[in-house]
Amino acid sequence: MKYIREFRDGKLARRLGTAIANEVKADRRYHLMEFCGGHTHAIFRYGVQDLVPDNVEYVHGPGCPVCVLPVRRLDDAVELALRQDVILTTYGDMMRVPGTKQKSLIKAKAEGADIRMVYSTQDALNIARDNPDRQVVCFAIGFETTTPPTAVAIQQAKAEGLTNFTVFCNHVLTPPAIAHIVEAPAEPGETPVRIDGFLGPSHVSSVIGSAPYEPAARSYRKPIVIAGFEPLDVMQSTLMLIRQINQGRHEVENQYTRVVTRHGNRKAQQIVADVLECREEFEWRGLGTVPHSALRIRSAYGEFDAENRFALTPKASREVKSCECPAVLRGVKKPTECKLFGTVCTPDNPMGACMVSSEGACAAYWTYGRRREAALSKREAAE
Amino acid sequence: MCLAIPARVVSVEAGDMATVALEGIRKPVSTALLDTVNVGDYLLVHVGFALHKLSEDEAERTLKLMAETGVLAEELAEMADGPDTATEGETGG
Amino acid sequence: MSSPSGRSGLHPGTVDMTHGGGGRAMTDLIEDLFRRHLTNPILDQGHDAGVFDVPPGRLAMSTDAHVVSPLFFPGGNIGSLAVHGTLNDLAMAGAKPVSMTAGFILEEGYPLSDLERIVISMAEAAREAGVPVIAGDTKVVEKGKGDGVFITTAGIGVVPENVAISPAAARPGQVVLLSGPIGDHGVAILSKRENLEFETEIRSDSAALHGLVDAMISAVPHIAVLRDPTRGGLATALNEIAHASRVGCVLHEEDIPVRPDVQAACELLGLDPLYVANEGKLICICEAGDADRLLDVMRSHPLAMQAAKIGDIVEDDDCMVTMQTGFGGARVVDWPSGEQLPRIC
Numbered sequence: 001m002k003y004i005r006e007f008r009d010g011k012l013a014r015r016l017g018t019a020i021a022n023e024v025k026a027d028r029r030y031h032l033m034e035f036c037g038g039h040t041h042a043i044f045r046y047g048v049q050d051l052v053p054d055n056v057e058y059v060h061g062p063g064c065p066v067c068v069l070p071v072r073r074l075d076d077a078v079e080l081a082l083r084q085d086v087i088l089t090t091y092g093d094m095m096r097v098p099g100t101k102q103k104s105l106i107k108a109k110a111e112g113a114d115i116r117m118v119y120s121t122q123d124a125l126n127i128a129r130d131n132p133d134r135q136v137v138c139f140a141i142g143f144e145t146t147t148p149p150t151a152v153a154i155q156q157a158k159a160e161g162l163t164n165f166t167v168f169c170n171h172v173l174t175p176p177a178i179a180h181i182v183e184a185p186a187e188p189g190e191t192p193v194r195i196d197g198f199l200g201p202s203h204v205s206s207v208i209g210s211a212p213y214e215p216a217a218r219s220y221r222k223p224i225v226i227a228g229f230e231p232l233d234v235m236q237s238t239l240m241l242i243r244q245i246n247q248g249r250h251e252v253e254n255q256y257t258r259v260v261t262r263h264g265n266r267k268a269q270q271i272v273a274d275v276l277e278c279r280e281e282f283e284w285r286g287l288g289t290v291p292h293s294a295l296r297i298r299s300a301y302g303e304f305d306a307e308n309r310f311a312l313t314p315k316a317s318r319e320v321k322s323c324e325c326p327a328v329l330r331g332v333k334k335p336t337e338c339k340l341f342g343t344v345c346t347p348d349n350p351m352g353a354c355m356v357s358s359e360g361a362c363a364a365y366w367t368y369g370r371r372r373e374a375a376l377s378k379r380e381a382a383e
Numbered sequence: 384m385c386l387a388i389p390a391r392v393v394s395v396e397a398g399d400m401a402t403v404a405l406e407g408i409r410k411p412v413s414t415a416l417l418d419t420v421n422v423g424d425y426l427l428v429h430v431g432f433a434l435h436k437l438s439e440d441e442a443e444r445t446l447k448l449m450a451e452t453g454v455l456a457e458e459l460a461e462m463a464d465g466p467d468t469a470t471e472g473e474t475g476g
Numbered sequence: 477m478s479s480p481s482g483r484s485g486l487h488p489g490t491v492d493m494t495h496g497g498g499g500r501a502m503t504d505l506i507e508d509l510f511r512r513h514l515t516n517p518i519l520d521q522g523h524d525a526g527v528f529d530v531p532p533g534r535l536a537m538s539t540d541a542h543v544v545s546p547l548f549f550p551g552g553n554i555g556s557l558a559v560h561g562t563l564n565d566l567a568m569a570g571a572k573p574v575s576m577t578a579g580f581i582l583e584e585g586y587p588l589s590d591l592e593r594i595v596i597s598m599a600e601a602a603r604e605a606g607v608p609v610i611a612g613d614t615k616v617v618e619k620g621k622g623d624g625v626f627i628t629t630a631g632i633g634v635v636p637e638n639v640a641i642s643p644a645a646a647r648p649g650q651v652v653l654l655s656g657p658i659g660d661h662g663v664a665i666l667s668k669r670e671n672l673e674f675e676t677e678i679r680s681d682s683a684a685l686h687g688l689v690d691a692m693i694s695a696v697p698h699i700a701v702l703r704d705p706t707r708g709g710l711a712t713a714l715n716e717i718a719h720a721s722r723v724g725c726v727l728h729e730e731d732i733p734v735r736p737d738v739q740a741a742c743e744l745l746g747l748d749p750l751y752v753a754n755e756g757k758l759i760c761i762c763e764a765g766d767a768d769r770l771l772d773v774m775r776s777h778p779l780a781m782q783a784a785k786i787g788d789i790v791e792d793d794d795c796m797v798t799m800q801t802g803f804g805g806a807r808v809v810d811w812p813s814g815e816q817l818p819r820i821c
Contacts, residue, residue: 001405001406001736001739001740001743002389002391002425003389003425003437003439003442004388004389004743006442006446007446008802008803009803010802010803010804011455012446012449012450013803013804014453014455014456014804015449015450015452015453015454015455016449016452016453017453017804018453018454018455018456019452019453020453022453037821038385038386038821044807045801045807046801046803046804046805046807047801047803047804047805047806047807048803048805049805050804050805050806051803051804051805064821065385065821066821091430091819091820091821092746092817092818092819092820093817093819093820093821095817096813096814096817116670116671117671117817117818118671119430119431119671119672119745119818119820120413120430120431120432121430121431122413122431123431123671126671127671142385142820142821143385145385145387145429145434146385146429146430146820146821148416148432148434149413149416149429149430149431149432152413152415152416152432203385203387203427203429203434204385206387206427206434206435207434207435229387231803232449233445236445236448236449236452239452255445257438257441257444257445258437258438258439258441258442258445259389259427259434259435259436259437259438260435264435265416265417265434265435267416267417267418268416268434271415271416346813347810347813348811348813348814350813357819357821366810367807367808367810368807368808368810369808370796370808385820385821386746386819386820386821388743388744390744405740405743405744406736406737406739406740407676407677407678407736407737407740408674408675408676408737408740408741408744409674409675409676410674410675410744428744429820430820
């Protein structure tokens with residue numbers, strides 16, 4: 001696996017580990033928010049935290065598209081799926097996410113909803129072609145990375161004149177989310193999140209480039225390093241961030257140069273701009289309503305918008321009370337500070353989205369991090 | 384965030400499609416988001432689409448940069464003891 | 477594929493409700509399709525129950541239900557899988573299989589030619605394993621109420637004296653051996669799933685392991701634990717053992733064999749090979765001093781040529797399975813929550 005395995009090399013990891021240890025100042029802590037769930041996953045999956053000094057702390061960000069989707073939108077998807085005339089296609093990630101009253105797509109499927117797990121929007125189109133007498137709704141989620149494939153599918157559907165294909169569009173944008181995290185005031189009773197720098201989105205940036213983060217780095221005076229998702233990428237980016245912090249710089253730097261350029265993939269950007277436009281505002285789980293942070297289908301392609309084709313009923317969607325997913329997504333709380341974590345909320349019986357997605361902070365803590373947490377608390381107790 | 388994997392193009396097909404290989408796995412992917420694609424290119428693949436070409440030069444440069452960073456404990460020992468006790472060659476990945 | 481009696485080619489037509497109705501059509505199906513291929517002296521007695529002599533020793537009995545989609549996959553089909561699964565259940569208790577039974581639940585409309593291919597491969601697997609299918613049953617359900625073919629089986633075996641293999645027998649200080657690369661079966665199945673298709677040479681590892689187990693027990697009778705890591709993969713099997721034995725387990729990622737193609741498919745679909753199913757691998761937990769001897773025996777058997785020591789049993793009140801990663805860190809290898817689904821993020 002060329003260009004994968006090399007970036008998981010244990011010896012290079014130790015090298016970077018010593019370099020980071022030499023770079024950190026002993027008299028301070030470094031709070032680094034990894035924006036993306038991909039980083040969270042790499043940190044836990046490979047045990048990166050074990051290889052960096054204790055005063056380097058990773059704060060998990062909201063960059064998990066599954067986790068930030070508000071319950072209301074998931075409830076809408078369940079409603080669509082339960083319609084007799086509809087086949088709902090979804091990425092596997094969404095299947096187990098609990099909606100209101102813990103209702104998930106996997107439970108709707110058990111009730112008879114026709115839900116097909118797909119790997120690509122191309123599969124969704126194929127299902128539409130094969131089932132001309134059914135309405136095929138593509139449940140589209142994800143950041144700027146996953147958006148272009150949705151836009152291409154809509155263009156294809158229009159070119160082919162497919163009349164039974166629509167998209168339930170939930171694509172969201174990362175730069176406004178980063179700005180929101182830095183700007184949002186802490187809620188009553190919360191300690192404001194402390195962030196010294198960001199590990200910036202990697203695959204999102206392959207599409208949009210590194211330039212869109214420059215205003216945020218400038219105006220909030222926070223360094224941002226675009227970081228790949230392999231564990232060595234995370235470590236090298238950590239080193240780059242610590243250097244910037246020590247030198248008082250706050251620039252956008254690009255560690256992931258093998259696929260990220262300053263301007264990204266312009267062709268993909270054009271296709272997205274042709275099909276989709278910015279929403280005035282969109283609700284994010286955890287962040288609340290964030291202006292200009294999501295995309296909807298342009299009126300020129302309105303016939304492919306599931307929100308136009310189907311009348312969705314208003315709902316009193318509700319998250320589980322005392323689920324701390326929102327605070328966890330903003331980075332103000334650790335999963336272990338949630339009362340539900342590990343008691344009523346486990347990956348087998350998730351109360352919130354962060355416990356479902358393999359890159360949700362709660363699931364990552366549960367699956368990979370418990371041992372470390374247990375060891376730390378034993379050590380603290382001993383001290 | 385998003386799962387995306389670099390894979391090598393083994394054939395380019397009509398209709399903005401290509402077949403990529405990762406070890407022995409072959410998978411058709413859409414190249415609708417790229418201008419040109421050639422056999423041998425490494426593409427970053429996400430949900431069945433190629434998002435970007437991978438720059439092999441940049442990948443090598445990044446790895447080289449990592450290999451030149453930091454010092455391993457055994458190298459420190461080696462420096463202290465002199466070259467005679469060197470046991471392990473450093474390949475840098 | 478050979479065609480034993482006068483008829484050439486596979487059975488024409490499809491399953492219909494008369495095949496389960498108890499009349500002529502059912503008898504013909506049983507005679508012409510099942511008994512013809514599965515033939516052995518006990519089955520040929522013609523009873524509904526197979527009557528046989530029991531060798532001395534403690535009896536082991538297992539039951540297994542087989543559903544797999546797709547029914548035919550690279551490296552096997554539901555027929556061979558049903559035999560291997562049943563015999564492996566016996567073998568993991570240290571039992572030598574004696575005989576097995578099979579019940580077929582058929583969906584109306586299922587092609588008889590495909591059913592025959594399944595029965596032929598069941599017969600081949602049973603013959604190869606040296607274990608006869610001594611009784612069977614067939615039922616038909618209406619179209620839409622089944623998934624083509626379901627098979628239920630039962631297996632009977634005998635446990636030799638001095639063998640006390642148990643999932644609760646793992647003790648700190650013992651070591652964990654694995655018979656070969658993980659994840660082949662699960663990835664082979666996924667490669668044929670609708671909407672996921674990819675091209676691969678990976679075949680299911682589906683195989684009967686009792687011969688291997690017999691060789692291992694002959695070399696080291698006091699093996700502590702044997703387990704085939706089927707559904708849920710290596711991670712699930714080790715968690716089950718850790719809980720049953722009230723111990724912890726520390727794995728070494730770099731020692732766990734995974735084929736490059738399996739690793740690649742997992743990267744592509746966002747899966748972890750530790751949680752992917754196997755149908756022809758076993759985990760063996762034994763005293764550290766017996767490990768080399770067992771590994772020698774395993775590596776000289778065709779089904780375990782890549783056998784490796786992959787971890788250690790340790791004391792742990794929390795019964796956790798952890799892993800030293802090749803990267804240099806540590807992680808918990810937890811129980812999975814349901815089937816691993818392909819993911820995009």
